[in-house]
Amino acid sequence: MTQAEIQDLGAQLMAGEHLLEEQESAVDIESFVRSLPKAELHLHLEGAVAAPTAIELARKHGLSAHDYEDASKLFDFPDLGAFLQAYDIICNSIVDSDDFHRVTYEMLARCAVNGARYVEFFFSPQAHHGVAYATMLDGIVAAMRDAARDHGVHSRLIPALNRELGPEISMQFLDLVLAHRREEVIGIGLDYNEVGHPPGLYADVYRRARNRGLRVTAHAGENGPSEHVGASLDVLACDRIDHGYHVVDDPALVAACRERGVFFTVCPTTTTYTTTFRDLASPGHAIHRMFDAGLNLVINTDDPALFRTDLNSEYLLVARHMGCTPQQLAGVALNGLRASWLDDTTKRAWISEWSAEINRLLPPAASRPLDSHVPATERRTPGKAAH
Numbered sequence: 001m002t003q004a005e006i007q008d009l010g011a012q013l014m015a016g017e018h019l020l021e022e023q024e025s026a027v028d029i030e031s032f033v034r035s036l037p038k039a040e041l042h043l044h045l046e047g048a049v050a051a052p053t054a055i056e057l058a059r060k061h062g063l064s065a066h067d068y069e070d071a072s073k074l075f076d077f078p079d080l081g082a083f084l085q086a087y088d089i090i091c092n093s094i095v096d097s098d099d100f101h102r103v104t105y106e107m108l109a110r111c112a113v114n115g116a117r118y119v120e121f122f123f124s125p126q127a128h129h130g131v132a133y134a135t136m137l138d139g140i141v142a143a144m145r146d147a148a149r150d151h152g153v154h155s156r157l158i159p160a161l162n163r164e165l166g167p168e169i170s171m172q173f174l175d176l177v178l179a180h181r182r183e184e185v186i187g188i189g190l191d192y193n194e195v196g197h198p199p200g201l202y203a204d205v206y207r208r209a210r211n212r213g214l215r216v217t218a219h220a221g222e223n224g225p226s227e228h229v230g231a232s233l234d235v236l237a238c239d240r241i242d243h244g245y246h247v248v249d250d251p252a253l254v255a256a257c258r259e260r261g262v263f264f265t266v267c268p269t270t271t272t273y274t275t276t277f278r279d280l281a282s283p284g285h286a287i288h289r290m291f292d293a294g295l296n297l298v299i300n301t302d303d304p305a306l307f308r309t310d311l312n313s314e315y316l317l318v319a320r321h322m323g324c325t326p327q328q329l330a331g332v333a334l335n336g337l338r339a340s341w342l343d344d345t346t347k348r349a350w351i352s353e354w355s356a357e358i359n360r361l362l363p364p365a366a367s368r369p370l371d372s373h374v375p376a377t378e379r380r381t382p383g384k385a386a387h
Contacts, residue, residue, distance in 0.1 A: 028363070032326050033315045035361050037354045038115045039336030040300050040311055042242050042265035044160075044191075045123040045140070047303025048107040049090050051075055057093035057102075075306050086306075091127040100139025101146075108147035108155060110304070114311035118350070119155040120340060122189050126162045126173060133176050141184050156341065157182075158217070160189040161205070163197040170205045178212055186341050187215030189242065190232075194224030199231040206236040215239050215341045217265075221246040223274060226253055233262065240265060240339050245275055245286035247295075254293050263339035264295055267302035268317045269309045280321040288322050298335045330358045 051074040077083040094103055111119050123140065125133050144155045159177050161170045177188065188209050190202060199218055206216050218236055220228040222243035229247045232238045240263040247253055247264070257264075266287050271277045277286045290297055299314050301307075315332075318324045324332075337351050 029319050029326065030312075030316065032361060032363075033312050033319070033329065034115060036115055036315070036329065036333050037117050037357060038311055038315075038333050039118040039120075039298070039340055040111060040116045041120045041240070041298055041336060041339060042267055042300035042302055043107070043111070043119060043121040044303050045104060045107060045121055046087070046090050046094070046127060047306045048110070048121075048301075049094070049103045050106060050305050053103060053106060054086075054090045054093055057095075057099055058089050060099075061093060061095050063089065063092055075308065083306075091124070092129075094128060095131060097135050097139035097142075100136050101143040102139075104140045104143035105147055108144065108153050109151055110310065112147070112151035112153040116311055117153055118337070118340060118342070119153060120158055120186065121155060122158045122160040122191065124160050124162065124191070125176075126165060126169075134180055137180060137182055137185075141182055144184055155184070156186040157184045158187050158189045159185065160191045161202070162192045163190050163194070163202065164192045167201045167205055170202055171208070174205055174209055177209075177214075185214075187217065187239075189216075190218040190236075191242075192219075194219065194222060194228055198224070199228055200235045203235050206238075210237060217242055219243055222270075226250040229253060229257075233257075233260075239263075239341070243267065243270075245271065245277060245290070248286050248289045248293070254290075254295065258294050261296060263298060263335060264290060265298045265300050265339070266290065267300050268314050268321075269307045270302040273307060280317055285322070287318065291318075291322060291324070291328075296335055296339065297332060298339050299332050326362055330362060333358065 054074060074086055074089070077086070094100055107121070108119060123136070125131075125136055128136060140157060144157065148154050159173075161173060163170070174188065177185065188206075190199065199220060202218075209216055216236060216238050217240050218232040218238050219242040220232040220238075221241065222245060224246065226246045226249045229241055229244050230250075230253055232241055241247075242265045244264040244266070247257060268280055268287060271285070271287065272280065275286070277284075279285060280287075282288065283292075287297070299311070299318060301309055301311050301314055304310055315329055318332075319329060334351060334354060337347055337354065340347065342350070
């Protein structure tokens with residue numbers, strides 16, 4: 001064997017060793033993520049309906065789904081029109097209490113498979129035209145209880161206001177939520193397109209919701225400016241922010257959010273579809289910058305069926321593209337409890353239990369054991385966010 005051949009063989013062996021190390025590392029992080037107890041706080045029921053289920057329900061109610069005989073193609077979106085068509089099929093196909101039970105139960109079962117033990121999820125009552133709100137609640141709440149019994153995943157429900165319909169209709173919708181209050185309904189949210197629909201328009205709606213004991217959150221800074229994040233905190237008095245990516249455009253607001261311990265429910269895959277931050281591996285990606293700035297983040301799926309993802313995959317994305325260590329992912333998982341709307345007693349107990357469990361999962365290289373106290377919402381400093 002010539003010297004050149006020996007060198008070539010050595011290079012191949014070294015490359016093979018590096019590949020093996022990478023594969024072992026990937027297997028390790030995958031195993032860790034699968035075993036990690038998690039909470040999900042940013043999940044939309046309608047965006048979590050599996051394509052085969054949507055098609056079955058559409059046929060059940062005599063709706064046209066002939067263009068989607070192949071369920072795998074239902075969520076192919078060559079353009080916005082195709083997206084809205086698929087979304088309409090989903091919403092229009094969920095009609096009776098059994099339908100709402102089915103889609104909710106299936107969603108929560110998939111959450112459990114991905115290690116989610118507690119879920120606070122949105123649903124969009126205003127998108128189900130002609131369906132009584134009480135009918136929706138009957139099916140959803142029954143499924144939540146069944147999923148807790150069968151899969152050990154506990155959940156709470158957040159009716160979301162369609163901001164595009166305006167504050168007057170939103171106030172009427174709040175009347176409906178309050179008139180049909182269930183224990184499982186824990187708060188309200190604000191979603192749909194931010195552009196042209198700033199948070200301040202809903203100040204009266206949110207004030208009334210808070211006065212009636214509902215918790216509040218809002219989608220802000222996804223495709224809207226950083227000012228929407230500040231207004232959601234200062235005007236709407238939100239407990240947390242959904243998405244919030246454009247907070248990074250305002251360093252003073254970032255500092256204020258860090259000081260106040262504001263939580264952001266971020267959704268990595270969604271950013272590659274709905275924001276200007278498309279490259280998850282880029283140091284300039286908003287979530288990367290939010291991590292670097294020391295903001296409190298919770299990883300979520302948003303619309304997992306529509307975007308073909310799940311909670312484990314979202315955790316793995318930030319591990320692989322943003323270099324998050326198992327220790328950091330563990331902190332994110334506990335943030336899910338810290339940012340949740342669980343009562344303080346349950347929250348403290350679960351954080352303590354999860355911390356002990358996660359410490360047993362962490363590799364020896366993770367030197368410092370996880371802190372099991374509740375640092376965030378209980379220690380948020382008063383005052384307004386800077387602008």
